[in-house]
Amino acid sequence: MELVLPQNYVEIEQEEMMYLDGGMSNSDKVLLLGAIAISGAALTAALTTGQFWLGAKIMGMTFGKFVAKLGAAKVAGFIATNTGLSYYSVYKAIDIFRSW
Numbered sequence: 001m002e003l004v005l006p007q008n009y010v011e012i013e014q015e016e017m018m019y020l021d022g023g024m025s026n027s028d029k030v031l032l033l034g035a036i037a038i039s040g041a042a043l044t045a046a047l048t049t050g051q052f053w054l055g056a057k058i059m060g061m062t063f064g065k066f067v068a069k070l071g072a073a074k075v076a077g078f079i080a081t082n083t084g085l086s087y088y089s090v091y092k093a094i095d096i097f098r099s100w
Contacts, residue, residue, distance in 0.1 A: 033094065040090035047082040 024032075052075075056066035067075060 036090055036093045039093075040086040043089060044079070044082045044086040047085065048079050051078060051082075 052067055052070075053063055055070075056063045059066060061069070070078075
């Protein structure tokens with residue numbers, strides 16, 4: 001007895017795991033990249049707020065007094081550092097996304 005292919009089969013000439021439909025649509029990609037960017041901004045806000053809140057608790061101050069004591073330059077430095085961390089996370093997510 002011989003194996004017989006069904007009448008309506010598709011012969012794949014390339015890699016087995018290649019998407020036949022071309023993968024994600026452009027609108028889906030834009031939505032996903034937007035969600036990744038928004039997540040990065042939320043991560044920056046959460047990291048900065050968490051660090052200031054913890055610093056205020058350790059110093060026995062209110063959040064507002066702690067931020068005022070640090071000054072604008074240090075607050076900007078914290079935000080820049082956390083933005084860099086968030087940017088790297090977003091960059092890696094987009095890099096992984098591109099490999100799909």
